Amino acid sequence: MLQSASARRAALALVVGAAIAGCGAAPELDQQLETLSSWTATLELAKERHGAAAISTTYATQLADAARSALGKTEQQIGHAVHSRIDSSYAADALDSLRGAIRQLDAETGR
Amino acid sequence: MKKWGEIALGVVTSIGGFLEVGSIATSVQGGAIFHFQLAWVLVLGTASLAFLMEMTGRLAAVSRRTYADLLRERFGYRFFVVPLLAVFIVSLLVLTSEIGGVAIALQLATGIAFRWWAIPIALIGWLLLWRGTFSIVEQGTAMLGLVALTFAVGAVKLHPDWGTLGRALLPSTPSRDSARYWYIAVSMLGASISPYLYLFYSAGAIEDAWTIEYLSVNRITAGLGNLFGGGLAIAALVTAALVFEPRGIQVDRYEQIALVLATPLGRAGLVLFIATLCITCFGSTLEIALAIAYLLAQGFGWQWSENLKPGKDARFSTSYTVLIVLAAVPIALGADPLQLTNLSMVVTAASLPVTVIPLLVLMNDGDVLDTHVNGWISNTALVVIALLSVVLLVAALPLQLLGGG
Numbered sequence: 001m002l003q004s005a006s007a008r009r010a011a012l013a014l015v016v017g018a019a020i021a022g023c024g025a026a027p028e029l030d031q032q033l034e035t036l037s038s039w040t041a042t043l044e045l046a047k048e049r050h051g052a053a054a055i056s057t058t059y060a061t062q063l064a065d066a067a068r069s070a071l072g073k074t075e076q077q078i079g080h081a082v083h084s085r086i087d088s089s090y091a092a093d094a095l096d097s098l099r100g101a102i103r104q105l106d107a108e109t110g111r
Numbered sequence: 112m113k114k115w116g117e118i119a120l121g122v123v124t125s126i127g128g129f130l131e132v133g134s135i136a137t138s139v140q141g142g143a144i145f146h147f148q149l150a151w152v153l154v155l156g157t158a159s160l161a162f163l164m165e166m167t168g169r170l171a172a173v174s175r176r177t178y179a180d181l182l183r184e185r186f187g188y189r190f191f192v193v194p195l196l197a198v199f200i201v202s203l204l205v206l207t208s209e210i211g212g213v214a215i216a217l218q219l220a221t222g223i224a225f226r227w228w229a230i231p232i233a234l235i236g237w238l239l240l241w242r243g244t245f246s247i248v249e250q251g252t253a254m255l256g257l258v259a260l261t262f263a264v265g266a267v268k269l270h271p272d273w274g275t276l277g278r279a280l281l282p283s284t285p286s287r288d289s290a291r292y293w294y295i296a297v298s299m300l301g302a303s304i305s306p307y308l309y310l311f312y313s314a315g316a317i318e319d320a321w322t323i324e325y326l327s328v329n330r331i332t333a334g335l336g337n338l339f340g341g342g343l344a345i346a347a348l349v350t351a352a353l354v355f356e357p358r359g360i361q362v363d364r365y366e367q368i369a370l371v372l373a374t375p376l377g378r379a380g381l382v383l384f385i386a387t388l389c390i391t392c393f394g395s396t397l398e399i400a401l402a403i404a405y406l407l408a409q410g411f412g413w414q415w416s417e418n419l420k421p422g423k424d425a426r427f428s429t430s431y432t433v434l435i436v437l438a439a440v441p442i443a444l445g446a447d448p449l450q451l452t453n454l455s456m457v458v459t460a461a462s463l464p465v466t467v468i469p470l471l472v473l474m475n476d477g478d479v480l481d482t483h484v485n486g487w488i489s490n491t492a493l494v495v496i497a498l499l500s501v502v503l504l505v506a507a508l509p510l511q512l513l514g515g516g
Contacts, residue, residue, distance in 0.1 A: 038361040045358060045370055054377040058222040059369065066366045 029081040029091065032074050036094040039067045043101035047108045057109045064105045071098050118331050125336020130259040131395035132212030133205065133302030133456045134344045135388065136449060139371055140362045141295045142351030144288070147271075147279035150345055152296045154280050156303025157341025159499065162492045163467070165333035166474050166485070167309045171316035172325045173483045178313040178466075179409035181473055194465040195410050199403060201462045202307045204455035206399040206438040210236075211448030212392030215365040216385050226445045233439035236396050240431050245318040245417040248401065252394030259343050259391055261372060261383040266346040268375040269353040276349065294514025297507055298453055300499075301460030303344070310466070311402040314409070318417060326483070350375065365449050396435070404430040454511070461507035463500035471497055 042063060050060045075095065082088045141149035167178045174181060183191040213232045214225035240248065285292035312333075321329065354374045355362070362368055369388075372380035401417060407430050408415035414424040421428035442448065471493050474485040485493065 034359075034361065035363065037359055038363065041358040041360045042367050042370065045354075045360065045374070049370065049373050052377070054373045055370070055381050056378075059219055059366075059381060062219065062222065062366050063370075066364045070363065 029078070029083075029087055032078050032081055033090060033094050035070060036074055036098050039070050040094075040097045040101045043067055043098075043105045047101075047105050050105070050108050060105060060109045061111065064102055064109070064111070067098065067102055067105075071095070071102065114328060117325075118328050121328060121332030122336045122339065125253075125332055125340055129337065129340020130256065130262070130343050130347070130387070130391045131302075132208050132388070132392045132448075132452050133298075133305070133459075135212075135347055135391070136362070136365070136368070136452045137295060137298040137302045137456055138344045138347040139351040139355075139368050140453075141299055142348035142353075143355035143360060143362050144295070145285065145292060146352040146356045147276050147349065148283055148285065149292070149296060149299060150276060150279040150348055151282045152299045153303065153341055153344045153348065155282075155499075156300045157337050157344070158492075159300075159496045160304050160308060160341075161333050161337040162489065162496060163304065163309045163470070164312045164337065165330055166470060166489065166493065167313035168316050168321070168329035168333060169326060169483060170473060170480065171313045172321040172329055173323055173481065174479050175317070175322075177317055177405070177409055178310060178470070178473075179406050181479060182466075182469055183410060185473060185476070185479070186469060190469075191410060194469070195406060197462045197465045198306045198310065198406055201455070201459050202305075202399050202403045202406075203434065203438055204451070204458060205305060205307065206396060206403070206434065207441050207446070208448065208452040208455045209392045209396040209399060210435075210439050211442045211446070211451055212365075213389050213396065214442055215448050216389035216392065219366065219369055219388075220385050225448065226443050229439040229442035230436075232393070232396070233435045236393065236400065237432055237435050240397060240400060240417070240435070241421055241428065243417070245315065248397045248417060249315060252390065252397060255390045256387075256394050258383060259387045261376070261380070261387055262343050262346040262350060265372045265375045265380060266349040266353075269350060271349050271353060276345075290510065290514035292514075293506065294457070294510040297460045297503055297510050298456040300503060301456035301458070303341070304463060304496075305459050306462065306466045307399050307402040310406060311398050314402070314405040323483070347371075363449070400431040400435045400438075403434050404428075457507050457511050460503040462504075464497070464504050467493075467500045468497050 046055065046060050046063045049055045050057070078091050078095070082091050138153065141152070170181060171177055176184075179191075179195075182194060210229055210232055211225065214228035217223070217228045217232075218225040243251075316325070316329070350371045351362075354360075354371050355367075360367065360370075369381055369384045372384040374380070376383065404427050405415060407413070408424070408427040411426075413426045415427040416424060441451070471490075473479060474489065474493060477484055
């Protein structure tokens with residue numbers, strides 16, 4: 001009984017450990033760069049559409065806010081996924097592009 | 112003449128009722144990443160749903176009992192608890208996603224955060240269920256849901272390559288990112304073949320007092336309605352493939368999806384997208400709340416009908432009241448509607464065997480269906496759908512972990 005209880009505790013510790021490691025693990029760099037580039041493209045399209053009066057300022061502002069939130073989340077995680085100087089330079093470029101796209105959309109919507 | 116009117120109404124209802132939060136989100140996600148390549152999944156999902164709806168409708172018209180009633184009577188209460196629990200949990204998740212869809216639509220229109228809309232949506236939905244009749248819920252929202260035809264207009268205006276799209280209607284395997292491809296495929300199937308759709312259809316046949324004379328209405332409604340409805344889901348995939356995929360835009364948030372119609376249709380496109388999301392999700396909210404209440408009432412042998420005054424079927428009315436409020440809570444607390452939608456579609460796909468496999472037995476039971484038992488075409492289709500449901504059950508969890516991002 002004791003043996004099975006300690007075995008259960010060990011198994012539980014393993015599962016919890018794996019879950020914590022899984023939750024804490026940063027997504028791969030490729031995936032994070034893809035997300036950043038997707039948001040940059042989204043904001044570029046939004047800027048173009050707002051310029052053509054195809055989308056409202058209310059909506060464009062929400063897109064900029066959503067991108068800002070994605071940027072903040074990625075900034076926190078991307079350090080864990082960077083393993084070399086080249087990785088670091090890719091990450092910095094992608095982050096700068098998104099920051100620039102946010103600034104441009106903010107300017108377009110008069111924020 | 113009356114029958115043709117009912118057929119037209121049934122088809123329109125199916126078209127308007129097909130698109131909802133799951134099919135819009137998963138079709139757009141699929142098109143944004145894999146261009147037209149996942150269109151075949153919508154064909155498979157639509158055909159499967161058409162067969163399941165025709166069979167559960169036939170079952171109700173001939174036996175004058177719903178699918179849930181027959182499940183309990185034929186297999187016993189102990190067995191019935193399994194589909195009851197599975198469909199209850201899955202449908203509650205989908206109901207939450209639908210409320211999230213309406214809330215996001217209102218956020219896009221007003222700028223007020225979606226979480227503030229959850230409780231008002233639940234209250235308006237409850238009021239409609241409390242005061243309305245079955246035809247108001249079924250036909251009213253579905254008629255308004257025809258605004259979803261906007262996706263077809265948007266797709267045509269983008270001039271898709273019809274040859275490529277035609278080839279994509281046949282199954283293919285991915286050349287890259289297999290885990291995500293199959294994850295989205297499973298989500299799309301979950302969105303197309305939700306159990307609530309055929310359980311609601313079966314209960315609706317009883318509400319509308321269908322008899323054997325309605326078998327042709329049933330066949331045409333299930334076939335044509337889903338054909339057009341599935342066509343709209345393909346149109347959503349096509350617009351995303353032509354607007355998002357070339358620009359490298361993936362869909363991580365609902366806010367991005369609205370751009371899909373603002374590109375081909377301008378300002379009207381944005382307005383119509385918001386209207387489509389709001390109306391179709393609200394219609395589905397009402398249908399799912401009713402479908403779960405029907406299931407509980409039929410399972411426990413309570414009095415039930417949306418056409419009765421709430422006091423006459425108190426436990427049934429209390430069920431949808433509690434459910435709709437319960438489902439609004441996670442959205443009010445700020446749960447991400449898109450993540451919730453994706454999760455609920457995968458879980459839905461995994462739950463299919465418990466409602467699909469027993470149908471094989473019922474549809475071949477002469478005591479229930481007399482001479483209207485399944486022929487070889489329906490049986491072949493049902494066996495294929497049952498096998499597919501088992502594959503989805505096995506694959507859903509690993510794909511959620513590998514491809515769910």
